[in-house]
Amino acid sequence: METIWPLTESRNSVKSLIDRLAYQVKRTPGFCNICGRLTVFKTHVAGFREHVECIRCGSRNRQRQIASVLMAYASARNQQPTDLVDYLGSGPASRRLRRGPTHTRMASVKDLPKDIVVWNTETTRAFHLSLMNHLGQNYISTEFIDPSLSSGEVLNGVMHGDIQSSHFADDSLDFMITGDVFEHIPFPEKAISDSYRILKPGGCHIFTAPFYHHRFTNERRATLQDDGTVEEHMKPWFHDDPMRAEGALVFNIFAPELLCMMEKQGFEVRLLKLHSPLYGIFGQNAIVLVARKISPDLSKRDAVFMN
């Protein structure tokens, strides 16, 4: 018997041993998939998720996780959507699906196809700069500046973007990237619906967000009321935010319920766990989520029970 949920930590595994070694040696050589160079990663800070800085471009672990998934899905974007029946069994197709799409070894953001249209909800730091330099006009970056602005408005050279009600046309984006943004929005269901609207068929929302390993339902920590005030259900929790000194309030911590919400919307959803020391991706919490807009959506398929 094996418990597959709660997610188990690989405490005694080789991966965990590699993490501990990396922490002890403090510097680990590798290849940065954001600046595309051989580099050294700073592995001396505990809490790998937000650290493991590349000494060349300053990129962090979590950004490289998203970059890795973006490259894999960009190279697989023309493939047919997954057939549900492939999830069953243990043949090569099933193993390939479990592993998910992969990208070429030692590839970086600079190897992404230049014709993909990408929206990223951050306007600073290494990953943003690398995407902007490579994709040019096909890259749109925004911050959530102020709720009084409309999505798409520009203030002091920075575009305001609202993932709950964005300004993009239907079926217009190949990829939408949100790195630790989803937990800060009061109405995730609106963002799920809007992301489905704006992504092209086959397009993906690739994102990170704090994700519980031990429960099924999302934890609602706060609610935005109709009058604009916030009702706290739990101790308020703020994350650092370049746009506001007080930080950004966390409204939800997610769990598999989020995957259900996205699947009901029509997305094919993946919860990916990464570990790739070569690319400076360490730790037991390297979780990236992918919601891929497929057609027809999962709810309209009846493949599993045909077998």
Ligand SMILES: [Zn+2]
């Ligand atoms: Zn780098």
